[in-house]
Amino acid sequence: MNKYETVIGLEVHVELNTKSKMFCRCSVDYFGAKPNTHTCPVCLGLPGALPYINKQAIEDCMEIGLALNCEISNLSRFERKNYFYPDLAKGYQISQYRWPLCINGWLEVENEKGEKVVIRINRAHQEEDTGKLTHSNGETLIDYNRSSVPLVEVVTEPDFRDTAEVRDYAKKLQQLFRYLGVSNADMERGDMRLEANVSVRLEGTKELPSYRVELKNINSFRFMVAAIEYEVKRQIEALEKGEKLVQETRGWDENKKQTFVQRVKEEANDYRYFPDPDLPVLEFTSAEVGQMKNDLPELPWEKLERFVEDYEISLNNAKILTEERISADLFEEAIKQGLEKQIKPQQIANFIVNQKIKLDSEEDIASILESIANKKVDMIEDESELIRLVQEAITENKDSADAYKSGKLGALNVILGSVMKKSNGKVNADKIRQLLEDNLK
Amino acid sequence: MKLSQDQVKKVANLANLTLTSEEEDKYADQLSDVLSYIDQLNLVDTKSAEPTFNVTDLSNVLADDEITPSLEQDAVLQNASAKKDGFFVTKGVFENE
Numbered sequence: 001m002n003k004y005e006t007v008i009g010l011e012v013h014v015e016l017n018t019k020s021k022m023f024c025r026c027s028v029d030y031f032g033a034k035p036n037t038h039t040c041p042v043c044l045g046l047p048g049a050l051p052y053i054n055k056q057a058i059e060d061c062m063e064i065g066l067a068l069n070c071e072i073s074n075l076s077r078f079e080r081k082n083y084f085y086p087d088l089a090k091g092y093q094i095s096q097y098r099w100p101l102c103i104n105g106w107l108e109v110e111n112e113k114g115e116k117v118v119i120r121i122n123r124a125h126q127e128e129d130t131g132k133l134t135h136s137n138g139e140t141l142i143d144y145n146r147s148s149v150p151l152v153e154v155v156t157e158p159d160f161r162d163t164a165e166v167r168d169y170a171k172k173l174q175q176l177f178r179y180l181g182v183s184n185a186d187m188e189r190g191d192m193r194l195e196a197n198v199s200v201r202l203e204g205t206k207e208l209p210s211y212r213v214e215l216k217n218i219n220s221f222r223f224m225v226a227a228i229e230y231e232v233k234r235q236i237e238a239l240e241k242g243e244k245l246v247q248e249t250r251g252w253d254e255n256k257k258q259t260f261v262q263r264v265k266e267e268a269n270d271y272r273y274f275p276d277p278d279l280p281v282l283e284f285t286s287a288e289v290g291q292m293k294n295d296l297p298e299l300p301w302e303k304l305e306r307f308v309e310d311y312e313i314s315l316n317n318a319k320i321l322t323e324e325r326i327s328a329d330l331f332e333e334a335i336k337q338g339l340e341k342q343i344k345p346q347q348i349a350n351f352i353v354n355q356k357i358k359l360d361s362e363e364d365i366a367s368i369l370e371s372i373a374n375k376k377v378d379m380i381e382d383e384s385e386l387i388r389l390v391q392e393a394i395t396e397n398k399d400s401a402d403a404y405k406s407g408k409l410g411a412l413n414v415i416l417g418s419v420m421k422k423s424n425g426k427v428n429a430d431k432i433r434q435l436l437e438d439n440l441k
Numbered sequence: 442m443k444l445s446q447d448q449v450k451k452v453a454n455l456a457n458l459t460l461t462s463e464e465e466d467k468y469a470d471q472l473s474d475v476l477s478y479i480d481q482l483n484l485v486d487t488k489s490a491e492p493t494f495n496v497t498d499l500s501n502v503l504a505d506d507e508i509t510p511s512l513e514q515d516a517v518l519q520n521a522s523a524k525k526d527g528f529f530v531t532k533g534v535f536e537n538e
């Protein structure tokens with residue numbers, strides 16, 4: 001069998017949590033509302049209505065772009081994407097095409113081997129969401145409450161080579177949106193939506209494949225990863241059989257654990273984009289952009305790095321502690337208060353992670369510090385540190401280790417004693433016994 | 442410049458119009474005439490002219506993120522040709538964007 005390489009590009013749509021819509025001042029708080037109660041002449045596309053741009057949405061989009069290392073275009077414009085599907089009443093979606101707000105960014109992610117790879121970001125542009133359609137009994141019911149809610153689209157180059165990268169990227173984006181406070185980025189509610197373009201090519205080829213399969217309408221990270229893995233397998237099998245793959249859109253059937261065709265694209269869509277004459281251009285000076293970049297909050301991956309460096313906690317602990325901005329902030333507050341009581345950052349980190357504590361208020365801090373202070377000794381709980389101690393003791397007590405392996409089980413106590421001594425008794429003996437047994441298998 | 446029948450079909454499709462083959466013929470002629478007429482604009486040298494996308498010449502006109510009341514549901518639906526439980530109703534459409 002030939003060797004293949006996977007080529008994946010991602011499009012992420014995120015609904016912003018502004019108060020009002022993108023081009024009118026209707027409330028975006030439509031979730032659970034009665035249909036067509038959050039609309040006005042602008043978002044219904046009534047003749048003569050004049051859209052005007054939501055300042056907050058533009059700032060949010062720029063923050064996203066800057067956090068993803070994009071340049072902000074000196075000049076950007078909105079364009080009309082024309083089509084007849086009735087999810088928008090105007091007959092077109094206001095989007096950005098030739099003059100997107102943010103371009104040429106990148107984000108570092110981890111691949112399945114744990115190596116860091118750079119994913120290029122083509123653009124992050126501003127557009128509007130569509131209304132919600134419900135199909136039943138040959139009829140389509142339309143609710144325009146969601147129509148024109150601010151939406152940002154982040155498009156990558158086809159740089160992903162495995163699903164670990166895809167997952168890491170999507171998680172990082174979700175985390176970023178929440179850190180920036182621009183969206184709740186809830187996948188199930190549809191605040192954040194993923195689309196993947198998947199194809200395969202012979203290893204060593206440089207050109208992009210002549211087809212690509214678009215995976216759409218998949219509302220969880222897990223299903224997206226499963227769908228991509230299924231697709232890669234399906235496509236390789238088809239190519240090996242000499243079949244020709246076509247441009248199509250597929251969804252994911254969780255019951256059958258397979259993708260299915262939603263739509264075959266015979267020709268490229270012709271959206272006849274043209275600049276929206278109702279909307280003035282956006283222009284930003286490099287000074288304005290520089291100021292904005294300065295004002296960005298600390299990004300999750302920056303915080304992660306700083307926690308490892310400044311507080312000397314493990315990468316794993318730092319990842320867990322920086323998952324959400326609020327818990328990261330509370331952790332740092334706990335460190336400040338802990339210092340006064342001679343409690344070290346590592347102790348706090350280990351305690352929070354080992355006890356699976358979810359930090360979400362100031363009160364949590366006091367109780368955590370009290371629990372740690374009440375413990376007689378500050379136990380070593382960091383797993384990697386424990387393993388290091390265990391392995392060191394095994395090397396230093398080679399005879400006992402060999403004896404244990406040959407059946408003299410009592411020899412384990414010698415090594416256990418060595419670990420206790422090394423750690424000044426700050427380890428849990430049962431835990432160490434377990435680790436020794438695992439390491440001497 | 443003569444439009445082919447295929448080009449007329451494509452334009453009709455983009456405009457969501459269904460044409461008979463006689464109409465396709467007829468519009469191929471008519472649209473070709475229109476295009477030839479418009480073609481005269483190519484006689485003007487526009488090398489140094491910037492395209493006009495927007496007549497106001499404004500930039501960065503942005504509105505504060507503040508909510509104003511929306512229309513009442515009754516008002517929104519008053520001109521709809523079909524409605525049901527607060528929804529607009531159309532004949533079934535499949536996703537084809």
Ligand SMILES: [Zn+2]
Nearest residue numbers: 024026040043
């Ligand atoms: Zn509106």
